[in-house]
Amino acid sequence: MTIIVNGGAGSLPDIFARPLAEKLHAALGQPVVVDNRPGAGGMVALQHLKDSDGSGHTLAIVTNAHAVWSPYVFPKLTYDPAVDLKPVSPVAVLPMALTVNPQLPVSNLAELLALARREPGVLNYASSGNGSPPHVLFEVLREQAGVDIVHVPFKTGPDALTATVAGDTQVYWAGTALVEPLVKSGRLKLLAVSPHVDSPTFADVPTLQQEGFAGFESAVWLGVVTHRDTPDAVVARLNQVIGEAVADPAFVATMAAQGSIPYHDSAQGFAARIAAERAEWGPVLERLGIRPN
Template sequence: MTLLVNGGPGSLPDIFARPLADNLRQSLGQTVVVDNRPGAGGMVAMQQLKDAKADGHTLAIITNAHAVWNPYVFPHLTYSPSADLKPVSPIAILPMALVVNPQLGVHSVPELVAKAKAEPGKLNYASSGNGSPPHVLFEVWRNQAGLEVEHIPFKTGPDALTSTVAGDTQVYFAGTALVEAMVRDNKLKVLAVSPCVNSSTFAAAPTMEQAGFPGYESAVWLGVVAPADTSDVVVNTLNTAIAKALANPRFASIMQANGSIPLHESASDFAHRIDHERQTWGPQIERIGIRPN
């Protein structure tokens, strides 16, 4: 089996794909290879999944971006989330953190907003690529706050993290798991988090709602999908294997150590979740007019 990951080694999807692959090897009795395919807003990985045989031997790790947001971001998307992807199971909720380079000299979301408004167009923010969660979620927040901040896309999350720590970019809205070590070492300053963070590193940080943006929800989910024509029998077998993996204490400890919340649903409930988010997020992203740089 091949598990496609739209992210490089060390990226958030990769962090969870590898222990998932290990658990699937044990429960399914098959070799499971993690294949990193970052870039192009997930289109590289999704195109490979689209072209694969629908026999359950090629799967992909996805986020909200691949299943919900991309059609509203990329004018020429090379796959259709609704026609080419078959939901198998979610695996985790990933809290997000708004962090800045300490040299920026801001210590709260209001201070960041004030600085950005005082210097329109001068600040920049990193993301793990066009259409990625850090890109879309920051743009939604930027629009709500009425700010002019330049987007600097990178190919992977670790690349964006390195840039922000170095000060080449100033702001990054990323998964808490990716930035926690740098926040702990005072190489990044955390300004706010999404509501569901269970980590002493972020204990003092307000939520985005508490920072003055009511109704703003920034958590990201990870899930597994198969090619569209994969049979329900195969999908249900894979869903059961993923449920078993998530129940493994060792896998659960890896998730907890990386700030995530395990999430399992039936394949049909996962499909309903995706359909609901398309209805709620789609019009919002379309109205803002998010486009690749």
Template sequence: MLTRRRLAAPLLGLLALAAAPVGHAADAYPSKPIHVIVNGAPGSLPDLFARPIAEKMRQSMGQAVVIDNRPGAGGLLAMTNLKNSAADGYTLAIVTNAHAVWNQYLFNKLPYDPQADLQAVAPVAVIPMVLTANPGLPANSLQDLVALAKSKPGVLNYASSSVGSPPHVLFEMFKLQTGADILHVPFKSGPDALNSTIGDRTQLYLAGSALVEPQIKDGRLKALAIDTKDRLPSLPNVKTFDEQGFQGYESTVWLGIVAQTGVPKDIVQKLNREITKAVQGDDMKKLYASHGSIVYTSSVEDFAARIKADHAVWGPVIKKANISLD
């Protein structure tokens, strides 16, 4: 009888344990500070996006959210640091589509694999890109530009902030789509490319709206198109690419937050909800607008699908244009 009682006690304990509800990883998350890796120094554009999100998350989640600035090497340093961190949701990174998509095709050898190593968490913003021209260029629409370029192959040129930059890659897509023969002139920075186009040393420049909007409004540049879904309220007379019959350019430059592959799904979903909540307030919309961007939110699944679709679109563009950063 005593033996039976001794055997029954552990058995009952095991049955009780089996019947107990199974907890989720997200229930206890976060239990320590979260780190957000930023490819840029304090005060850089990615840093300006990341810090207010971190503060909002700190307030709502009750844990410190620490910005970890890792500038250099075109984002490779930041992405390698993320890859080498534990897949527990306590290390995130703010990225652009260059880090999550383009780098795979711009570099022959990467220290990380964007498709295998990065887990989509949440998008945060898109940066409207405006195709501008020197006022002396005899073209006032995309159709005018294509016709002019085809009538003078190799004569027109466009500036970019650097090889492999968003203005460069986007303009090469435009060339491939239209068959226009327009020469690329790379510079060391956006302001250098901007000043060259204002001074008529180059004729075209595709850039973030915040950089070129003042020059468009004072007449030093004219705008031919913008890549947003709808016209920008601050530039209401500038038609979108889509309005002018050119598809595939909608909101092409984006920023988002990723984790390393392997983070539990319920933690990723919780982070998506927190980040989405952080950027949707009117204060954040105004702040992002001051940086020349538009708040962009979606589910984890839709963000992952967007990244996958971008690989299918931009991989062939970069390869056909023979753009390389090696």
């Protein structure tokens, strides 16, 4: 079996794919390979899934960016999420952390926004690419706050992270699982999270909702999809195995240590959530006018 990941080694999807691959291998008795295919807002990875057969032996890790947002961002999208992706199971809700380079002279979100208002167009923020969760959600925040902070897209999350730690970019909004080691070591400064997580690194940090910004509390999730022709019985079996993996105490502990929240539902429930979010987010993304580089 193969799990395709839109991201390099160490990226946020990769962090989830590798323990999940181990669980699938143990449950199904088959080798499970993680295939990293970053680039083009997920099109490289999901085109590869689209070109696979419908046996259920090829899976892909997606976020809501790939399954919901991409049609509103990429005019020449090479796959249709509503047609080519068959939902298998959600895996986790991904709390997001708003971080800055420690040299930036701000201690909280209010100070960051005040600085942005005093110096419009001077500050910048990194993302893992146009249409990615860090990009879309920061644009929603930027619109709500009425500030001008320049977007700097990178190919992968680790690239964006490295740039922010180095000071080449100043702000990065990413999954808590990705930034947690750098926050603990002091190489990134933490300003806000969404939603609240119990991990010691993030427990005392205000949420965006507490700071007066709405729509972020469960905005980012990660899940598994497969080829559209995969039989329902195979999808049901995969859903069962993933559900058992997500409920495993060791997996729960790993996710909790990174501030992520395990999340499982039936394949049908997962599909219904995706459809509902397409209807909800379409007008937002049309208004923001996010497009590829």
